[in-house]
Amino acid sequence: MxxxxxxxxxxxxxxxxxxxxxxxxxxxxxxxxxxxxxxxxxxxxxxxxxxxxxxxxxxxxxxxxxxxxxxxxxxxxxxxxxxxxxxxxxxxxxxxxxxxxxxxxxxxxxxxxxxxxxxxxxxxxxxxxxxxxxxxxxxxxxxxxxxxxxxxxxxxxxxxxxxxxxxxxxxGTGDLLGPGLPEEVIPEFSGPDFSEVRGQERAKRGLLVAAAGGHNVLMVGPPGTGKTLLARCFPMLLPPLTLEEAVSVTTIHSLAGLHVPGAPLIRERPWRAPHHTISEPGLIGGGHVPRPGEVSLAHHGVLFLDEVVEFQRRCLESLREPLEAGEIRLNRGLQSVRFPSEFVLVAAMNPCPCGMGIGEGIGCRCGVRQRERYAGRISGPILDRIDLRVTLQSVPFEILHGGGSEGADTEFMQAEVLKARAWAERRPENRGKSNALLPSNVLLEVCNLDRGGRRILRESMRDLELSARSHDRILRLGRTLADLEESPSVQVHHLVEAVEFRGIRLLDRV
Ligand SMILES: Nc1ncnc2c1ncn2[C@@H]1O[C@H](COP(=O)(O)OP(=O)(O)O)[C@@H](O)[C@H]1O
Ligand SMILES: [Mg+2]
Incomplete structure (x- = not known):
């Protein structure tokens, strides 16, 4: 034998x-x-x-x-x-x-x-x-x-x-060559620059904070105010991929058939923007031999859901697992396959069916019931996971025409993000974890509120009737705002801004 x-x-x-x-x-x-x-x-x-x-x-x-x-x-x-x-x-x-x-x-x-x-x-x-x-x-x-x-x-x-x-x-009769030198890859800056966005300073600040703490963000505003433009600028704010991250991003793309064998490692943060007509398997993955879906292709990067209320209800519900666990389990027969899915969610929507119901709501033709039903289409599981919400208003003519001061550009904003992330990394709780993923039980410790901070949080909770979940969300956001100032403790003005960012009461069902 x-x-x-x-x-x-x-x-x-x-x-x-x-x-x-x-x-x-x-x-x-x-x-x-x-x-x-x-x-x-x-x-x-x-x-x-x-x-x-x-x-x-x-x-x-x-x-x-x-x-x-x-x-x-x-x-x-x-x-x-x-x-x-x-x-x-x-x-x-x-x-x-x-x-x-x-x-x-x-x-x-x-x-x-x-x-x-x-x-x-x-x-x-x-x-x-x-x-x-x-x-x-x-x-x-x-x-x-x-x-x-x-x-x-x-x-x-x-x-x-x-x-x-x-x-x-x-x-032993022949030799084999090694792989040769890796091709030098310089990540291309493919998106637009924040300096192209006129006005919308509040939204830019929101996206900066989101990038610093890995917070999911929802932009609400009338059509044509720059929501999509802002979202396309966003990925450049995130720090470059580490080698380990690049390997896992490349693997996922390879398994999805989107990376040719032999092509260099993917070094850019993924940016995935599926259309709202996407199917559930397309979004979360699936198939006979399971393939990664958009949530995994966005791993270590950004998942942008434009017109988020237009997505099928089932699709939005299916985001619960990836948003909570940072991975998705796909069943095939008796076995299940896991794909990672840690991404920053950037969602955009109009405030109401006609799109004008923001601020004073002048020109909005929608009834209260209609507006509520519209906002209600973005379901609990997603809303629960969105720390940051920003409202956009139409940009005044003067600002569009170059009046007013020059806004921040991507380079400046990215430097701020890196600074805040480096500050956060000094805390053991934050090793390899952004603020958005901090578990509730460590929040009080890492936030280190002083007496003033505790008072303002207590008052906000009472006056705004906030839930425990909102309380935690505000603390996470406050922690990121404090990191941006390299402050060891979360102070009153950080909390005030965090409460403001939580905003948009229209959407709250808590
Ligand atoms: N604040 C802004 N500054 C510069 N250009 C803008 C701004 N808002 C919108 N635009 C331009 O208007 C067009 C539509 O913007 P878009 O981002 O698609 O708006 P929205 O997604 O809010 O409907 C884009 O071509 C964009 O370049
Ligand atoms: Mg748009």
Whole structure:
């Protein structure tokens, strides 16, 4: 009996699992079986493997039984990434050789019929799974996949163009190249600059605060006041992605088919703006083999819901889980797949059906009932998670025509955001967490209110009939306003501004 063991890694969602592939040749009736919960794609792999091996002069055995086992047997396996390890296992079994380097080498790749190695989607979690082991792992993948791993440390990534090259390397008769140097990527500033926005200083301040504390924000105002423009400026306020964040953003885009293997890591904050006609699976993800939806594509970035009340009710309800947990669980059969979904939500809406009911509401033709029904379409789960609300009014003619002082530009505002975030990071409670995600039980401690602060909060709660939830929301916001001034404690004027930002009573059903 001849038994070969080959190492590989499979992915389910974003989770990578190490898989051992065993190939056994036994005396018996000629038969090939593949066991260990393979999906259809893997069963088809045999045809590709047979064709690719034939090209290099290795034939499937005709006189014995071949069993291919994917272990552990309990996990379902999917994708075409096992072609390469299966082919090498069969080759080694047929040639009856023991390649010494095989023990410390992982193999992932799809095979074309001519034996060339093709990239697989979602390679980054596979590299991460193998990173930082005691004995540095060597992994052989296609040249495209190898380039994706170029920026990673603690792993040796080798690039093989075809099956023959991989075999020569393992047999010690040939060398493989590394991924080459990562392409230099300079994130492009794709959005407009805040300096293009005339007036709307209050809204700009709101977005600055939202970026500093990771708060979700709702903009309410008549059509044509710059809500969409402001939202497009917003992502540039967030700090650049860390390498780890870039890896997870790139992985999600790759799994969604929006990132070509071999393209450099995505270094820009995602900005996703789905249209209000989007379906529920489109928004949160889904499908037979679950794919990430908009909420995950917006991970570490911004999800912009323009005309938020126009979205299907079900879609808005489905945002509850990602907003609360920062991830989404998608069921498929008995298994479930998780995709991360930590984003800043920026929502925009008109104040009422006719769009004019803001401020004095001059020119608004809507009845009270109509306005309430309209506002009520943005449901509890979302509203509960929005710390910050800003109202926009039409910009006066003089300001549109360049009168008044120049407003802040993106560069200035981003510097403020970075300063506030650096200040917040000094608190242990804030490690890796923005203020918006601070749990209720640490709020009083991190806010460190003085007597004046407590008084103003008590009075606001009484006068405005605020709920406990609103109370927490004001504290989180107050904390961010204090961070912007690098103040250890949240002071009275921070709370006053926080209460103001909570605003828009029309929408409150608390
Ligand atoms: N405050 C503003 N400053 C500069 N341009 C503006 C402003 N408000 C609106 N605009 C311009 O008017 C157009 C419509 O603005 P938009 O952002 O789509 O408004 P809204 O989303 O509130 O309906 C855009 O082309 C934008 O450039
Ligand atoms: Mg708009």
């Amino acid at each position: 001849k038994l070969q063991r080959i190492r590989s890694v499979g992915v389910e969602g974003m989770k990578a699992t190490r898989i051992t592939i065993e190939v056994a040749l036994d005396r018996g009736l000629p038969k090939i079986s593949i066991v260990g919960l393979p999906d259809r794609q893997i069963r088809e792999s045999l045809d590709r493997v047979r064709a690719a091996l034939t090209r290099i002069g290795i034939a499937f055995p005709r006189d014995c039984r071949m069993t291919i086992n994917l272990a552990p047997a309990s996990r379902p396996k999917e994708g075409a990434g096992f072609d390469l390890p299966i082919a090498l296992g069969v080759a080694a079994a047929v040639l009856d050789v023991q390649w010494p380097t095989l023990k410390s080498t992982w193999l992932v790749g799809e095979l074309a019929l001519d034996g060339s190695i093709r990239p697989v989607a979602g390679i980054l979690p596979i590299f991460q799974e193998l990173q930082g082991r005691d004995v540095m792992a060597t992994v052989i993948v296609s040249p495209e996949n190898a380039r994706e791993g170029a920026a990673l440390e603690g792993i040796r990534v080798l690039s093989a163009r075809n099956l023959g090259e991989a075999i020569e390397y393992l047999a």
